[in-house]
Amino acid sequence: MSPTPVHVLITGAAGQIGYALAPQVCRGAMLGADVPIVLHLLDIPPAEASLKGVAMELTDAAYPLLKGIVATVDVDEACKGVDIAVMVGGFPRGPGMERKEVMSKNVAIYKGQASALETHANAGCKVVVVANPANTNALILSNYAPKIPKENVTCLTRLDHNRALGQVSEKTGAPVSEVKNVIIWGNHSSTQYPDVNHGEVSGMPIRSAIGDDAYLDGEFVKTVQQRGAAIIAARKLSSALSAASSVCDHVRDWVNGTAPGTWTSMGVVSPGGDDAYGIEEGLMYSFPVTCANGRWSIVPGLKIDDRSRGLMDATAAELKEEKAMAEELIAAM
Numbered sequence: 001m002s003p004t005p006v007h008v009l010i011t012g013a014a015g016q017i018g019y020a021l022a023p024q025v026c027r028g029a030m031l032g033a034d035v036p037i038v039l040h041l042l043d044i045p046p047a048e049a050s051l052k053g054v055a056m057e058l059t060d061a062a063y064p065l066l067k068g069i070v071a072t073v074d075v076d077e078a079c080k081g082v083d084i085a086v087m088v089g090g091f092p093r094g095p096g097m098e099r100k101e102v103m104s105k106n107v108a109i110y111k112g113q114a115s116a117l118e119t120h121a122n123a124g125c126k127v128v129v130v131a132n133p134a135n136t137n138a139l140i141l142s143n144y145a146p147k148i149p150k151e152n153v154t155c156l157t158r159l160d161h162n163r164a165l166g167q168v169s170e171k172t173g174a175p176v177s178e179v180k181n182v183i184i185w186g187n188h189s190s191t192q193y194p195d196v197n198h199g200e201v202s203g204m205p206i207r208s209a210i211g212d213d214a215y216l217d218g219e220f221v222k223t224v225q226q227r228g229a230a231i232i233a234a235r236k237l238s239s240a241l242s243a244a245s246s247v248c249d250h251v252r253d254w255v256n257g258t259a260p261g262t263w264t265s266m267g268v269v270s271p272g273g274d275d276a277y278g279i280e281e282g283l284m285y286s287f288p289v290t291c292a293n294g295r296w297s298i299v300p301g302l303k304i305d306d307r308s309r310g311l312m313d314a315t316a317a318e319l320k321e322e323k324a325m326a327e328e329l330i331a332a333m
């Protein structure tokens with residue numbers, strides 16, 4: 001076991017994703033079975049009693065990797081010395097609500113928490129924003145924490161990526177471990193573009209293995225785009241265990257590297273230009289990435305057909321709109 005614990009912040013820790021995520025982190029699903037951790041759990045004052053209850057349960061679970069818990073409703077205390085920040089806290093989408101509707105509540109939260117992280121987190125802190133609108137919250141956080149390197153602030157689209165893997169697995173009957181290199185382009189919203197054009201299942205191109213382009217261009221795309229809403233309709237609550245598991249996947253691959261020949265999808269700030277498939281510089285956009293030595297790189301040189309180009313641009317347009325709306329909301333604050 002490495003001697004120095006990694007400090008992992010979970011905001012919104014008394015909520016349902018927090019409740020699913022903390023135990024997974026304590027079992028080593030995020031950083032590895034031999035990496036000790038200290039958990040920093042943040043929530044807001046109305047949830048303080050519940051947060052304490054979560055901390056009590058974590059103590060009671062006697063996780064060997066868990067070396068300490070900071071459970072607090074003080075954002076500055078929560079951010080002190082953190083190495084990984086998982087930003088789950090925010091106002092969730094309810095039945096029938098579009099993600100944009102929750103934006104005004106969340107931009108204010110993310111602007112404030114950016115300053116706390118910038119002031120108190122460790123240099124090199126890696127941030128993943130989960131709370132919706134995830135891309136735009138991450139962009140705001142990045143803009144208001146200018147001392148945190150831009151590449152260290154990301155948003156979660158790994159859940160969408162994993163959903164796409166799951167759909168291909170169900171359709172083909174192959175185990176999900178045999179499916180790789182799907183892509184989620186763009187926004188974590190219903191405009192995202194789940195792309196199978198470069199993916200494989202059991203070593204075969206997904207398009208050949210499924211042999212049904214109408215399904216792949218229609219029902220498959222819709223199912224992945226709408227999966228969050230389908231879970232809300234079924235559970236009357238948004239995805240939690242799958243979101244928590246995907247957060248662990250996101251951070252683990254970022255820190256420990258993606259497997260050779262495999263990429264994942266991450267929302268990252270676009271560097272612009274050809275390396276970013278022409279997506280405007282500065283948008284927080286989901287790309288196919290590989291990770292090594294704690295850094296992500298956009299997968300270069302994928303051939304983009306006209307249909308994909310249109311879908312990639314449409315989700316970029318939504319992100320531009322969200323960005324403008326967030327800027328307006330901030331200016332009016």
Ligand SMILES: NC(=O)C1=CN([C@@H]2O[C@H](COP(=O)(O)OP(=O)(O)OC[C@H]3O[C@@H](n4cnc5c(N)ncnc54)[C@H](O)[C@@H]3O)[C@@H](O)[C@H]2O)C=CC1
Binds near residue numbers: 047133157
């Ligand atoms: N990117 C993704 O793939 C996914 C994103 N989400 C989003 O994740 C977020 C959390 O979802 P749930 O855990 O289900 O919601 P939840 O409502 O169960 O938990 C949210 C928690 O955040 C806390 N909170 C509110 N404001 C806060 C603040 N300023 N600082 C710290 N904590 C604060 C609340 O008190 C609550 O405990 C939502 O925005 C949801 O839409 C959910 C699933 C997938």
Ligand SMILES: O=C([O-])CC(=O)C(=O)O
Binds near residue numbers: 093132
């Ligand atoms: O749809 C929501 O609000 C929750 C979410 O982001 C998802 O499950 O993808």
